[in-house]
Structure formats: C-alpha cells, structure tokens
Amino acid sequence: MKPADISINDKSIQRSAEIAKALGHPARIAILKILAQRTTCFCGDITEILPLAQSTVSQHLKALKTAGLITGTVEGVKTCYCLNPEGIRELQSVLSELSTELIKTCC
Amino acid sequence: MKPADISINDKSIQRSAEIAKALGHPARIAILKILAQRTTCFCGDITEILPLAQSTVSQHLKALKTAGLITGTVEGVKTCYCLNPEGIRELQSVLSELSTELIKTCC
DNA sequence: ATTATTCATCGTTGATTAACGATGGAATGT
DNA sequence: ACATTCCATCGTTAATCAACGATGAATAAT
Numbered sequence: 001m002k003p004a005d006i007s008i009n010d011k012s013i014q015r016s017a018e019i020a021k022a023l024g025h026p027a028r029i030a031i032l033k034i035l036a037q038r039t040t041c042f043c044g045d046i047t048e049i050l051p052l053a054q055s056t057v058s059q060h061l062k063a064l065k066t067a068g069l070i071t072g073t074v075e076g077v078k079t080c081y082c083l084n085p086e087g088i089r090e091l092q093s094v095l096s097e098l099s100t101e102l103i104k105t106c107c
Numbered sequence: 108m109k110p111a112d113i114s115i116n117d118k119s120i121q122r123s124a125e126i127a128k129a130l131g132h133p134a135r136i137a138i139l140k141i142l143a144q145r146t147t148c149f150c151g152d153i154t155e156i157l158p159l160a161q162s163t164v165s166q167h168l169k170a171l172k173t174a175g176l177i178t179g180t181v182e183g184v185k186t187c188y189c190l191n192p193e194g195i196r197e198l199q200s201v202l203s204e205l206s207t208e209l210i211k212t213c214c
Numbered sequence: 215a216t217t218a219t220t221c222a223t224c225g226t227t228g229a230t231t232a233a234c235g236a237t238g239g240a241a242t243g244t
Numbered sequence: 245a246c247a248t249t250c251c252a253t254c255g256t257t258a259a260t261c262a263a264c265g266a267t268g269a270a271t272a273a274t
Binding site: 215216217218219220221222223224225226227228229230231232233234235236237238239240241242243244 | 245246247248249251252253254256257258259261262264266268271273
C-alpha cells in the first residue's frame, strides 16, 4: 500500500480537527458529559453545575452546536440541549479511526 | 449508579481536553499521520510536505510534544520526531472512553 | 399589563494561537 | 577554520478564544 498523500486540506483531516477542537476545552467536555448523563434533554442549568457565567456557558454550547455535536431546540422560554446522535457517532468514528491509524505504527 | 459529579477541574477531563486541543488543528493531525506513515523515525522534512514555514511546523511539533503525543530526539544536526507510543495509547483510551460514554445516551 | 425567567447576543478585555521571517547555536562537511 | 545545514527560538502581527457583565427578546406567571 502506497503511502497516501497527506494534506492539510484533506476534508477528513479538517473535520477531525474541527471535532477535536470542539473537545479542546474542559468546559465543553464537561458539558457533553452532563448532557450524556441526563436521559432527558437538558437546558441551561449547566450554569448551575459549572462555575461559569451564563454567557460563557452559552458560548460553549454554541461552539458545540456549530461543531455538530449537540442540538438545541427552543422550548418556550427555555432551550433544550441534547447530544446530537449523528455528531457523536461521527466523533466516535472519526477519532477511533484516527487513533487506530496512529497506534498501528510506532517507532 | 449515581450520576457522577462532573467538574471542570476533573483531572481526566483536563487531560482529555489537552489531548483534544493538540489534535485541534489540521496541521497537527497531518503531522501525526505523517509520523505514523513512516516506520522509521522522522525529522523535519515535514516542512516539505506541508505548505507551512519551517518555524510554523516547528511550533506545531512543539505543541504535540508538550501534549505528550510525540517525542523528539536530537540526532546530530537533525531532530528525529516519532509518535510517542505511550501518548498515542493514552489518546486512544481517553478518546474512546469519552466517546463510548457519550454514545451510550442520547435524547 | 406588568413582572419575572431564560438565554442568546453584544461589547469588552486579556490571553492564547497561528503564521511568518530573522537570528543564531550546534553539528557536519570541506 | 569556514561554510552549510537543520531547526529551535525570538519578535511580530493578526486572528481567535475565553471570560464576564449588560442588554434585550421571548415566553410564562401574576
């Protein structure tokens, strides 16, 4: 098997980096875990769990949503955030693929 | 099982975020893949593969090294970079753990 | 109609990142 | 001894991020 070209502009690399970037802050990982803990959807009392201002939490939620890892649906005055199954599956596949690829060879 | 406390200061969350952050740039993922492709150790002609200045590549290498994902050993005038098996294994375990945890529940 | 609640967005600040060229130390080759 | 090569580091610039408080829109509650 020939060594595949590796380019910064590779779509899959781009996407992996995007997902990893979204995970690249403790608050955002914590948020994902919180969302995973509640079977039911969840809204903004994340603010009560994390030691962060409401606006900061909202910002992190936005980042996660932009990366496709969560969804947010307005329910009256509240907003219900949930893990986005599709995004999480993508996270799973993309990252496991990457780590298998890396772990296969070492010096 | 009670819902575990989730804290931004959790060591494991911190470490996961650190690793994810290191992966959070296309150039760094590309570098890891390049290192994985060469069975033998590798040094700085990454610069020839990626469309980035030598100093920029060096910066990214430093970031990966700081995160514990690669090692760099000076060999004469060159520096040989390799995947750090320990770090890569950690990457693997940390991220797969996280994604299983997330994928388990969805709304 | 007024008030209270929830949260997204704005504006701000300081910190960090990404990129580059330039410099210079260390080893190798002549 | 000198030139060359490799690369880490410095200094710089522009951009992005992380955090906050303030504002304001939308809905729900009185």
